[in-house]
Amino acid sequence: MTFSERLYERLQPIWRRNHAHPFVQGMGDGTLDLEKFRFYMIQDYVYLKDYAKLFALGAVKSDDLAVMGKFAALLDSTLNEEMSLHRAYAARFGITVEELEQAKPSPVTLAYTHYMLHTAQNGSLAELTAALLPCMWSYSEIGKELSRLPGVSEHSYYGDWIKMYSSEEFGALAQWCIGLLDRLAEGKPESELIRLEEIFLNTTRYEYLFWEMAYRMESWPDE
């Protein structure tokens, strides 16, 4: 069994909870309140800015040219393609570029991104990869699952979001990251695998908390 298969199997109950979250299900059946999605889009923009830095750190932490090149390409596509798609998508919901640029992280966004950045800065390349994988893997799985619902991609608000994350391209990206983690985990002692599993578990939990934060539109107590 590969390390990613072990993670997938052990974390099934948490993955199921992520998929079953009312925010995710609401996108699938089109009933999600637009205000909640607006809140999500803004926080996700803040999240992506920090997430991109993980790719830069991935290139720094790697010695393998092919891996360095892939992280560099991901940094470029996140900053110069995905974030502009995000701005265009946000505009459909009446969110301006200024609103996106000036947004501050909510408590959960801050905790999630700082946990990943802390792990990436202080840990090994394997630890960095374990931290960033649930983001890619769970979105690709959720995208694929939602895209199987009848008529979902025609949904005027959430259809394109689902199409994007269920695309072959995102699936291939998740697969690349899974393969990288499996290669890095190979031959590692059980104590290190347990550490990687813990990091993977924590960012999987943060994915849940991110849906929950968006669903409840949770901000700081004084806002």
Ligand SMILES: Cc1ncc(C[n+]2csc(CCO)c2C)c(N)n1
């Ligand atoms: C909270 C949150 N988690 C995961 C993603 C998905 N995602 C973010 S970056 C990336 C890979 C390439 O840019 C993917 C799949 C998201 N948007 N927001």
